[in-house]
Amino acid sequence: MKALVYQGPGSIEWQEKPAPRIQKPTDAIVKIETTTICGTDLHILKGDVPAVESGRTLGHEGVGVVTEVGEAVTELAVGDRVIISCISACGKCSYCLEGMYSHCLADEGASGIGWILGHLIDGTQAELVRIPFAETSLHKVPEGVSAEEAAMISDILPTGHEIGIRYGAVEPGDVVAVIGAGPVGLAAMTTASLYGPSRVIAIDIDPNRVEQAKRFGASDGVVSSGADWREQVLALTDGLGVDVAIEAVGLPSTWDMSLEIVRPGGHVANVGVHGKPVTFPLESAWIQNLTITTGLVNTDTSRMLIKLLAQGRLDVAGFISHRFSLGDIMDAYDTFGRAAETKALKVILTA
Numbered sequence: 001m002k003a004l005v006y007q008g009p010g011s012i013e014w015q016e017k018p019a020p021r022i023q024k025p026t027d028a029i030v031k032i033e034t035t036t037i038c039g040t041d042l043h044i045l046k047g048d049v050p051a052v053e054s055g056r057t058l059g060h061e062g063v064g065v066v067t068e069v070g071e072a073v074t075e076l077a078v079g080d081r082v083i084i085s086c087i088s089a090c091g092k093c094s095y096c097l098e099g100m101y102s103h104c105l106a107d108e109g110a111s112g113i114g115w116i117l118g119h120l121i122d123g124t125q126a127e128l129v130r131i132p133f134a135e136t137s138l139h140k141v142p143e144g145v146s147a148e149e150a151a152m153i154s155d156i157l158p159t160g161h162e163i164g165i166r167y168g169a170v171e172p173g174d175v176v177a178v179i180g181a182g183p184v185g186l187a188a189m190t191t192a193s194l195y196g197p198s199r200v201i202a203i204d205i206d207p208n209r210v211e212q213a214k215r216f217g218a219s220d221g222v223v224s225s226g227a228d229w230r231e232q233v234l235a236l237t238d239g240l241g242v243d244v245a246i247e248a249v250g251l252p253s254t255w256d257m258s259l260e261i262v263r264p265g266g267h268v269a270n271v272g273v274h275g276k277p278v279t280f281p282l283e284s285a286w287i288q289n290l291t292i293t294t295g296l297v298n299t300d301t302s303r304m305l306i307k308l309l310a311q312g313r314l315d316v317a318g319f320i321s322h323r324f325s326l327g328d329i330m331d332a333y334d335t336f337g338r339a340a341e342t343k344a345l346k347v348i349l350t351a
Helices: 039-046 147-151 156-166 183-195 207-216 229-235 252-261 282-288 302-310 326-337
Strands: 002-008 011-016 028-036 062-069 081-084 128-131 138-140 175-179 199-204 220-223 242-247 262-270 291-293 320-325 346-350
Touching (some): 011 326, 028 081, 062 147, 081 147, 138 302, 147 302, 147 346, 156 183, 156 262, 175 183, 220 229, 320 326
Parallel strands (some): 320 346
Antiparallel strands (some): 081 138
16 A cells, blocks of 8 residues: 655655554554645654654544454444544543543553554554554544545544633633634634634734634634734733633744733643743743643544534534645645645645
């Protein structure tokens, strides 16, 4: 089969690789129908995730058809169309029983990390993928939901919702600022509407993404390249700052921005994947009564989001800006990596 293989920082190759096989009774093999590229894949390519070894097939999102199941798999069958969760969870360990699937203790070589696809084992940017713990790591695609729409459930929608909106404790009437209007930031804006905020402010250096954000639930937009960006945000509040600041980029500068605009008693929800240390001015921030959260998505809200998607309550078609065939994945990476030039949001790859 063909797969997108990481060769070390700055290097990937679309190449032949042995097809995956069932290794454990709880496994399933899925033939990829649709997959996509995540910002985390770009972090891996930059060398920000050193646990990813050379030779690893990248990708942790996708929709496909089950072609084989292990002997312990009874709730899935060959031919089922499924959404692949970015988190692999056994469903039985102490963390899984608490709903913290992101720290599943049973995952292969993970030492308590549920994100293993495209990280610690081969992932979804391939013609076939092995899925451990298939019954608790795959979701059947509902009737009437396209593969492209369903792929948004793999990662960005639960990540934006859980780590941005739920961890940020968004409540009715809150003013929410999302720093970074990439796919995950847009997913946070989209799912924020489920909680009734009074304003959702999109902040990004790219004017196109700020404008696009208004299609996804942002009430206001601020282009952060201007020197007065902070004053613009404060002008949209009562002058004290936002109730919830969601950092969805993963840079020291955007982390600093979130602390600059949150009001006393507010929440800072860090969603971005950081490849460098950041500073936290505790000497001045200790008195502000802030709540700061971080996290890897648990995907414990995926089933709820799938229901909303099937009912037409979540409009995700607009996330997709570019479409490629799976064999053109190198071009897709180039397009996604130059999002400021190409205006890329989510790129879809179809087998």
